[in-house]
Amino acid sequence: MLHATPLPEDLIDLPVVDAGQDVEVTVPATSANLGPGFDALGLALSLRDTVRVRTTSSGSTTVRPTGEGAGELPLDGRHLVARSLISTLHRAGRRAPGLELDTVNVIPHGRGMGSSASAIVAGVLAGNALLPAHEQMDAAHLLQWAASIEGHPDNVAPALMGALAISWESGRAFHSTRVEVHPDVIPVLAVPDLSLSTESARALLPASVSHSAAAANAGRAALLVQALGRNPSLLFPATQDAIHQDFRAPAMLPSATLLRALRAAGFASTISGAGPSVLTLAVGEAGASAAEETLHRLIGAGDTPGAWRVLRLAVEREGAKMGRHHG
Numbered sequence: 001m002l003h004a005t006p007l008p009e010d011l012i013d014l015p016v017v018d019a020g021q022d023v024e025v026t027v028p029a030t031s032a033n034l035g036p037g038f039d040a041l042g043l044a045l046s047l048r049d050t051v052r053v054r055t056t057s058s059g060s061t062t063v064r065p066t067g068e069g070a071g072e073l074p075l076d077g078r079h080l081v082a083r084s085l086i087s088t089l090h091r092a093g094r095r096a097p098g099l100e101l102d103t104v105n106v107i108p109h110g111r112g113m114g115s116s117a118s119a120i121v122a123g124v125l126a127g128n129a130l131l132p133a134h135e136q137m138d139a140a141h142l143l144q145w146a147a148s149i150e151g152h153p154d155n156v157a158p159a160l161m162g163a164l165a166i167s168w169e170s171g172r173a174f175h176s177t178r179v180e181v182h183p184d185v186i187p188v189l190a191v192p193d194l195s196l197s198t199e200s201a202r203a204l205l206p207a208s209v210s211h212s213a214a215a216a217n218a219g220r221a222a223l224l225v226q227a228l229g230r231n232p233s234l235l236f237p238a239t240q241d242a243i244h245q246d247f248r249a250p251a252m253l254p255s256a257t258l259l260r261a262l263r264a265a266g267f268a269s270t271i272s273g274a275g276p277s278v279l280t281l282a283v284g285e286a287g288a289s290a291a292e293e294t295l296h297r298l299i300g301a302g303d304t305p306g307a308w309r310v311l312r313l314a315v316e317r318e319g320a321k322m323g324r325h326h327g
């Protein structure tokens with residue numbers, strides 16, 4: 001992920017974008033990996049963060065966050081949305097005359113629900129919208145730029161496009177295609193009160209995996225696209241992973257325990273993103289109710305310490321949305 005960088009001296013002379021602009025962007029949460037699709041598959045979820053950006057002539061950047069993370073996040077240009085916005089302007093050879101950001105955060109942070117990707121997408125889209133029309137990036141470049149800031153495309157792509165995104169890397173370029181999800185698929189999330197940074201979770205992964213594990217994941221990931229798009233009855237075998245969840249389990253033991261119990265009960269459950277939330281892909285309203293009841297029972301049994309939130313969501317069909325305030 002992008003790290004805080006002070007404005008280098010040679011950027012101070014960049015031309016500014018217009019002051020007095022007022023844009024708003026909303027971006028969905030996402031769940032990446034979905035079991036076997038490590039760094040490739042991601043699903044948009046029906047929770048949205050909102051960011052309103054005004055360009056001012058103050059010469060400084062002020063962020064007013066509310067909701068998730070408020071009180072912990074930086075209130076200036078180090079804030080991830082602001083950093084992503086500012087770097088998008090610099091990429092185009094521009095800078096802001098001054099910025100005011102108001103953010104309403106609903107997506108939990110460090111829980112495997114794509115909060116950093118949503119923040120980056122919000123900043124990149126807002127920055128792009130502040131540029132003169134002929135300097136703005138198209139959809140392919142927005143994906144490329146946002147994924148290069150995040151480091152991998154699997155959250156950024158569904159945050160931009162909605163539904164299921166299949167992403168791949170070719171050389172240093174990220175690509176993605178959108179797949180419509182079967183209407184019976186209902187995501188149910190179990191979100192613990194402890195957070196885990198993606199950076200720490202990635203540090204637990206081995207440099208290589210066996211040929212047989214890679215082959216198993218390739219088959220299940222292919223099956224998962226069919227299961228999510230057309231035949232949800234295949235979701236249980238399609239969500240089996242062999243290359244990342246076990247390696248990360250020591251950093252999220254309650255989540256690993258919950259995942260094992262859910263799969264033993266026949267639910268298509270995975271670790272959401274880098275964890276520690278647990279995602280269940282339920283089928284139909286009855287399936288989602290059964291998942292919720294099972295989750296409450298397992299959490300109540302005391303084998304998974306800590307406080308948990310159970311969220312019955314929907315697959316979000318729409319990706320990030322931009323608007324502009326006038327007057």
Ligand SMILES: Nc1ncnc2c1ncn2[C@@H]1O[C@H](COP(=O)(O)OP(=O)(O)OP(=O)(O)O)[C@@H](O)[C@H]1O
Pocket residue numbers: 030032049069073079080081103105108109110111112113114115116117119155196197198199272273274275
């Ligand atoms: N809306 C936001 N505004 C500012 N910073 C944010 C926001 N959302 C996330 N961040 C930053 O990103 C960090 C979380 O990112 P991280 O990649 O570790 O987890 P995640 O994106 O929530 O989970 P995952 O990538 O596994 O889905 C937060 O601790 C915070 O520093």
Ligand SMILES: N[C@@H](CCO)C(=O)O
Pocket residue numbers: 032033038039040152154155198201202273274
């Ligand atoms: N594919 C990423 C998703 C979390 O950002 C990971 O598991 O590390």
